[in-house]
Each structure stands twice: as structure tokens, then as C-alpha cells.
Amino acid sequence: QQQVKQSPQSLIVQKGGISIINCAYENTAFDYFPWYQQFPGKGPALLIAIRPDVSEKKEGRFTISFNKSAKQFSLHIMDSQPGDSATYFCAASQTSGSRLTFGEGTQLTVNP
Amino acid sequence: DTEVTQTPKHLVMGMTNKKSLKCEQHMGHRAMYWYKQKAKKPPELMFVYSYEKLSINESVPSRFSPECPNSSLLNLHLHALQPEDSALYLCASSLEGGLSDTQYFGPGTRLTVL
Numbered sequence: 001q002q003q004v005k006q007s008p009q010s011l012i013v014q015k016g017g018i019s020i021i022n023c024a025y026e027n028t029a030f031d032y033f034p035w036y037q038q039f040p041g042k043g044p045a046l047l048i049a050i051r052p053d054v055s056e057k058k059e060g061r062f063t064i065s066f067n068k069s070a071k072q073f074s075l076h077i078m079d080s081q082p083g084d085s086a087t088y089f090c091a092a093s094q095t096s097g098s099r100l101t102f103g104e105g106t107q108l109t110v111n112p
Numbered sequence: 113d114t115e116v117t118q119t120p121k122h123l124v125m126g127m128t129n130k131k132s133l134k135c136e137q138h139m140g141h142r143a144m145y146w147y148k149q150k151a152k153k154p155p156e157l158m159f160v161y162s163y164e165k166l167s168i169n170e171s172v173p174s175r176f177s178p179e180c181p182n183s184s185l186l187n188l189h190l191h192a193l194q195p196e197d198s199a200l201y202l203c204a205s206s207l208e209g210g211l212s213d214t215q216y217f218g219p220g221t222r223l224t225v226l
Binding site: 034036041042043044045046049087089091099100102103104105107 | 153204214
């Protein structure tokens with residue numbers, strides 16, 4: 001019930017391409033969905049987040065799409081760059097607590 | 113400034129040692145967190161402090177002992193650790209620990225237990 005399932009585990013994209021990472025959740029009480037980006041040797045950094053009252057949120061090259069009925073959300077990275085190579089974690093939390101439930105992570109490699 | 117600092121960056125300790133990890137933030141945040149992260153895995157929540165009081169303990173073994181001396185500092189005291197406790201230990205902070213609070217992570221302490 002508390003799980004967030006993330007796919008794919010790893011992703012290789014050419015420079016300029018679109019990277020797509022998907023997450024699915026079971027707990028309908030989740031209502032905050034952030035994405036974190038983590039570079040090797042660094043802590044995770046918030047990239048973008050969405051609430052269920054909107055179906056899409058865009059910040060620069062990064063877009064979250066949210067499908068409440070399917071309990072799925074995804075991260076799209078447009079015009080992917082080698083500097084985007086990192087591990088991406090989706091996460092979810094609910095109003096009543098401060099716990100973040102993380103997905104298993106996606107290691108993105110953008111080839112030049 | 114959205115910086116969370118952690119010291120030391122790396123720590124190697126034996127199973128009989130006692131050591132401490134330190135975390136500091138000056139963003140006025142009142143919620144602070146300890147996470148453990150194994151290689152290629154997501155962070156796992158260990159402890160949450162809210163307004164300097166321990167609010168969440170995720171059934172962490174007693175060989176890990178958190179302490180929040182004041183609203184800017186968070187310590188994790190380590191004693192009699194096991195090799196499987198080797199991991200990246202991350203500290204994070206957020207405004208008040210509520211739903212919409214962004215958690216800001218530090219760079220972590222890479223811990224190796226011999």
C-alpha cells in the first residue's frame with residue numbers, strides 16, 4: 001500500500017532526446033508527488049513536484065504528467081543533455097505525515 | 113541559502129568505535145531528518161525531528177542514537193555498528209515537516225564500518 005513503483009531502472013538517451021520515467025502508486029492518500037535528482041556523491045535535490053489537482057506541471061525542460069485515475073505520474077525531460085545524467089527518484093507523501101515514500105530510482109545516462 | 117551541511121564527508125570506523133555524524137542548516141527550518149542510503153537504492157527514512165522533538169523513529173536499531181541540540185543542528189551518534197550499516201547517511205531539513213514542505217538534503221556522510 002505504501003509502495004511507489006518506478007520504471008525503468010536504467011535509461012540511456014541520446015543528447016537532444018526525450019527521457020521518460022514512470023511511477024505508479026497504490027495509496028490513494030498520497031497527494032504530493034516530488035521528483036528528486038541525485039548526482040554521484042551528492043544528496044538528492046528536489047527537481048519538480050506536483051499535487052493531484054493538476055494534470056501537468058512544467059518547469060523548463062522538465063514536465064510532470066499526473067494521471068489520478070490510473071494512479072500514475074511521469075517525468076519527461078525534453079532536449080536531454082549529458083549534464084542530466086543522474087539518478088532520478090520519484091516520491092510520494094500524504095497530508096498527515098512527513099514521510100516520503102521513494103521509488104527505486106532510475107539511472108539516466110545521456111550520451112553526447 | 114538552501115544549504116544543509118554535513119560532517120564528516122567520509123568516516124571509517126570499527127565495530128567497537130563510537131562516532132558522531134553532524135548536520136547543520138541555517139534556513140530556519142524546524143524539521144530535520146536522517147536517512148540511510150545504500151548504493152543504487154532510494155533513501156530510507158530513519159528519524160524525524162520536529163521542533164527539536166523526535167517525532168518519527170522508523171524502528172532503527174539502538175546503535176543509532178539521534179540528537180537535536182537546537183533547531184539548527186542534528187547529530188547521529190553511532191556505537192557498535194555492523195558492517196551492513198555501511199552506507200551514505202543523509203541529513204535533510206524542511207520548513208516545518210508538513211506536506212508541502214520541500215526537503216533539502218545535505219551531501220551525506222559516506223560511512224564504512226570495518
